[in-house]
Structures are given as C-alpha cells and as structure tokens.
Amino acid sequence: MARLVMKFGGTSVATIERIRNVAAHVRREVEAGYEVAVVVSAMSGKTNELVGWVQECHKLYDPREYDAVVASGEQVTSGLLALTLQQMGLAARSWQGWQIPILTSDAHGSARIESIDPARLNAGFARGEVAVIAGFQGMHEATGRLTTLGRGGSDTSAVAVAAAIGAERCDIYTDVDGVYTTDPRIVPKARKLEKVSFEEMLEMASLGSKVLQVRSVEIAMVHKVRTFVRSSFDDPADPRPGTLICEEEEIVEQQVVTGIAFSKDEAQITLRRVADKPGVAAAIFGPLADSNINVDMIIQVVSGQAGSGAPATTDMTFTVQAADYERAMDLLRKLKSEIAYEAVEGATDVVKISAIGVGMRSHAGVAALAFRALAEKGVNIRAITTSEIKFSVLIDKDHTELAVRTLHSLYGLDKAA
C-alpha cells in the first residue's frame, strides 16, 4: 500500500475542535487507501507557556531540561489525535520520538535527526494503524535524553519520517495554502506556485520565507520526498492541493525567476581603509566565526589610490544577522589595532532582497536587469551577492516594498489582473 505523511502545526491543533478537523483530513486519506503517519506539533500557545516556565526557573537554562519540559507539548497532542481518530472508528496510536526511535544529535534545543528506524512504524501499518507521531522531538541515543529540533522542527520530523517509511509524499498542512512568489501582504499580486523545486525552496526558506524549516527542505531534497505545502483550514471533503516541492525535472514550464524573498534580520558593517595585505580577511572573519557570528554578503573595494605611494588600503563591507550586530561591533572595536583599519561603521536599517530561480543557470544577465530596474526607481544598492540560482541585494529598509514589487513585476510574477 502507498504511504503518506501528513503534518499539522500548532494552529491546526489548537483546540479539540480543530483536532477533530485534522482527524477528518486523516480519515479522507485513509479512505483513499493510504497507510498514514501523522506528525503533530504542540497546541498553539503551549510551547510558549512551557518555554516561559523554563525561563522563569532559570534564565540560563540547561537545554537538556528545556527539551524535557518542552517536548511534553507534542506528547499531549499525539495522544489526543490518536484518541480522536479512534473515536471516528480508525485504528490509531501515538508514538513519541523515543518510542520509534527518532535518534538525533545531542545539540539540545536544535538537534539534528540522525536516524529513524521504520521497523516499529511498519509493524503498526501492518496492524492497520494510523501512526500519530509527536513532532519536534527525538532522543539522543548515548544519553537516552529527550531532544528537540528547534522552532519549526515538526516539519523536519515529517519529512524525515516520510523518507524513513518510503512515503509517496509528505503533506505539510499549515495556515497558508501554499508557497507564494513573494509575501502576499507586501505584493497583492503575488501568485501561489503550483510547483517549486527543492533548490529554490531551500533558498527561499534560508532567505526569510518562514513556510518551512530549512532543515526539512534539505532532507526532502536529499531523499527526494515530494512535499506539499497546503492549508489545514480547507474543507476536509474538498481540499486544494497546495504547492508541490519537487525535483526540478518535474517542473515543465520553468520560469527564470520563481520567487522574491526578503529578510529584514540583517545588519551591515563596513571597515574603512583596511590595510590591503594577505591574511586580512582571515584577521577579520576568523574571530567573528570563533564567536559564532555568521557573515553573509561580503564586498571589498580598494580605496587606496594606486601609484600614490601610500600603502594600499581597502574598504570591507559585510552583513551579519541583526541579532549578532552588537556583539560583532564590540568584537571588531577590540580588534582595531590587530586588523589595522581606520574606522568601523554599521547600519541596521537595511533589508536583503533576493530573487530565486533555477532558470538563472541557463539565462545570463538576469541580475543585471534588476540592478537597472532598481536604479531607475532610485533604490540605492549597498551590496550584491550572487549564486547559481539566486542573487541578493542589500538596500535601505525604507525601500523594501518598492524593491520587492519592482522585481516581482520585472520577472513576470504578477498574477493576471
């Protein structure tokens, strides 16, 4: 029999009534002939309540105890959904991460799934049971302790389970009805995508589109899990298909650009007149990496005049996460003499806009079109990075809407009026 994984997030299981709605979605798929594994999050608000208690007990909390407390939210929902399915006359049972087991690293609070043994789940399918799996949680084998996968971790649980049991597809039910060409709250002309490739979705998730946890897309891509993003608020008797995340080859009418993402969690740092000598990049970015500060875009402009006799210097501009900005500035100020720069400047009122599309691989000049269009609108570009299937520009935050709309139209993404 074909297998299916269905995942429901916190808002979809927030009340017993909504859990009944989820059960109706599950019943539809069981009646369609699937062996179904359902992955559930904690009831909306519960995780925040638990995290609040943890922080009240200990500000600098032990992440192992955090995981023990917070994983209980998914435990509750898994049992309640199993009961609701039974009430509808379906055989069902709950599975905690450690019961399957779902084994993870010991990076408590943001653990990575290392393996899922499908044997016990398979035995359950053979007994005709729906498997209701507590998402977000697993166990570290050596210590036997509960782990959690970080915010959005239930997406990752779902895709990993789908890979482990060889599911035909993985349906991620959420409070939006699919993946859009950009955020519809900013661009009313945004279109829902019918299909998007793994690579594109990975970039979108990394670049601030919060539909799926990045790690879940990575696993889907590696294991080729056909994953749908769809709405849990659709009528269970007549649901829409949502957006399919799949291999590039499945997408027949390939656009050059598939979507425009943006991230406001960026900050820009510029070091003026850095001595332009070998090893200077290492002197700057080594200490930042040692402090767990991720650097994203980097541009370097030679500022010393060639042939003037003065030693050559360069301006280094790069971006970090806004949350790391103060720490990065502190660190760089302390390293002023070692790095040998003249001044450090920073800005947090910036946004990174990205255009993503596998079609860029075969089309030259895609980014150049954007630079011209933005210039015509008077949008100043502070930094640029490009990769095989995306390019990003760093601009003033005030220009976010203007820039997103401009690029959305430029690449033909607006829906027909």
Added chain:
Amino acid sequence: MARLVMKFGGTSVATIERIRNVAAHVRREVEAGYEVAVVVSAMSGKTNELVGWVQECHKLYDPREYDAVVASGEQVTSGLLALTLQQMGLAARSWQGWQIPILTSDAHGSARIESIDPARLNAGFARGEVAVIAGFQGMHEATGRLTTLGRGGSDTSAVAVAAAIGAERCDIYTDVDGVYTTDPRIVPKARKLEKVSFEEMLEMASLGSKVLQVRSVEIAMVHKVRTFVRSSFDDPADPRPGTLICEEEEIVEQQVVTGIAFSKDEAQITLRRVADKPGVAAAIFGPLADSNINVDMIIQVVSGQAGSGAPATTDMTFTVQAADYERAMDLLRKLKSEIAYEAVEGATDVVKISAIGVGMRSHAGVAALAFRALAEKGVNIRAITTSEIKFSVLIDKDHTELAVRTLHSLYGLDKAA
C-alpha cells in the same frame, strides 16, 4: 552516603514560586549530606485539564493514549524542578519513568510497578546529581508504552524508588502535616500521630483515609521503607518531622486503637428470605465478582422459623462501593429466579466506621466496648466485620460525626484539652 527520597504532590508544585520552595527543602537535605531523589506530581490542576481533554476526544478512551497524554504533566514538573535546583547551584537532572526505567504492568491507568533498575540513578548520585523523578508514570517493557499508576500514584513511585535505591527513609511532603487519629475536620480533638505501623496505615488507607495511596503503603511494608508524612508548607529552614510509618516494633507506647477511619462511599444491599441451601452464597457473589463489583461486609441471618415446616430461608446483607450500587441492584434483579429470594432492598445513606490498632491482637473485647458505647448513644448498627487489627461497623450516614467522636473518646485518642 545515606540516601533519601522526597516526594512532593500537586499542590506543592502548583506554581514556579512553590517549586522554588520545594527546591529549598531539597537543598536542606543535600546540605545535610544526603544523596537525594525527588519524586514530583504534576502541577495542581494540570492532570484534571489533561483528563478533561482526553474525555472530550473520546468518552470511552483507550487507556494507553490516556496514559500518554496524562503522563506529560509529571514530565513538565520534573524538568522545572531540575532547572530550579540548578539555578540554586545544585547539580540535578530530570528522569522520566521510561528513562530509569520504572517498569510496570500493562494495566494502563492503574499499572503496578514491577521493577526499578537503580543503575542509572546510582550513576547520577556518583556524579553528585539530585535525581528529579517524574512520579505517577512508568513503562510497560514488552510494548514500550507509557503507563500511569492511578490517582496518588506518585506516592507509590516514591516508596518504590526508596526501596530500589536503598534509601534511609522516604519523606512524603503533602498539604497536611501528618497522619491523624481521625479526620480533624470532624473531630477537633484529633491528634497527630508521631508513629504508626505499616499494618495500621494500610488499613487506614484502605478505609478512606486519603493521605497515601494503598499500594505505596504495601510496598513500604514489604520493603520496610521508613516513610514520613509531613508538610511541604513548613519553613524549609525549620520543618517539623511529621508522622513516621514504620515497623510495629519501633513503636514503644502502643495504643490498643490507633485511629478511627470512615468511608462514605458505601452502599448496603439486603436480599430477603433467600433459600438457605448449599451454594447460595456462590449464586449471589459469583455473578457480582464476574461484573467486577467488590463486596465488603457480609452478614447472614436465618429468617425462616426452625421447626415450622416451611423451608429454611435466610436474609443476606452485604455492602458494595456506592459507585457500583446501581449496577449491583440491576444484576441482582435479573438473577431473582436463579438465586431464589423474595425481595431485594438497598440503602446508600450509610457509612462505614472503622477502628484500627495492632493492639487489638492482644486485647479481647475491644470491639464489644464500641458496640455498647454506640448503643448508648442510640446509634443503630446495620452490620459488623472484624479482622485481626480492625473492626468496622455500618451505620446510618446521619450518625457519622456522633459515632466517630464517640469511638475517638472511648479509646482515649482525644488530645488533652
């Protein structure tokens, strides 16, 4: 190093502030040099919330899923107390039942502890950690599923852990400050007992005194675990010792009667003019047992006149739990022709009063004193049962307070004015 188990119930961990108070009690014992295991219940109200959800999902719920949902309450508290202890500078970690493991039968909802492996807890003590154990829960080994031990089950967890790790004693912290000669709300002259024997405590727990789960006393008795019942609301810096439950030999000044218990959850059933022939008791009590209805007191009075020529008949009176009363009456009405009785009568406005004391073994006539004293007060006795260390009388519910006070004074239990 000497070991100690401390158990805290739901009202003692109802808020983060109260959890801090619990942690202060734990710190006192750690500083006194003990290796400490703490057993905790769910935060007050949480178990009822979870049970409510379970019942909302499925009235005739699967007890395995009930256990998965309800066990989460203790999981939360164990993590929060571990964090609070860490915040105070003590090494501590939480343990779920399945992590130790605490193995139980598969009687979900009222499972019995079968074994506790102390190896992992011992390793924790060797690392200097306080073990914070989620009470009330365990795991069934063959199925790997979560189990719970029934209401009050954390008491049983605590005593069983104390036996497993060879603790010097087990302190049950509760919202009362010890075991009393009877319920102080009914008899203001009730005294707190300094010591009570396991056998007496077992009878008291069975007879409606709700201080401890019966099973916990059984385990304490079998494994000779010295168990204190004491108050969690005492000042952690200056707590009172509470009541010690211990072996009879430890109690020097033995009273004939140690306490008066009463249970209002009783119902009386009388079958009139039952044919007095062999096998009639089996015909009555066999079907009741098959329907899981426990019969407690039984009295039989020959009602047919000897030598009158009419066949001999007898009146059978017995008691059942009030919750089983309607089912028992239904069953007996259906069996009227098979049992061959003339009429069935019942009453639920009855109460069972019991006097308990190991001293009864060596003192004759203890019960007879009670029958005379109650008769003098005009209290009609409907039924009597006696055992080695207790006797019980069934009387009208209206006479509860009068009868309890009369017996409490009769056996010299009133505290000095």
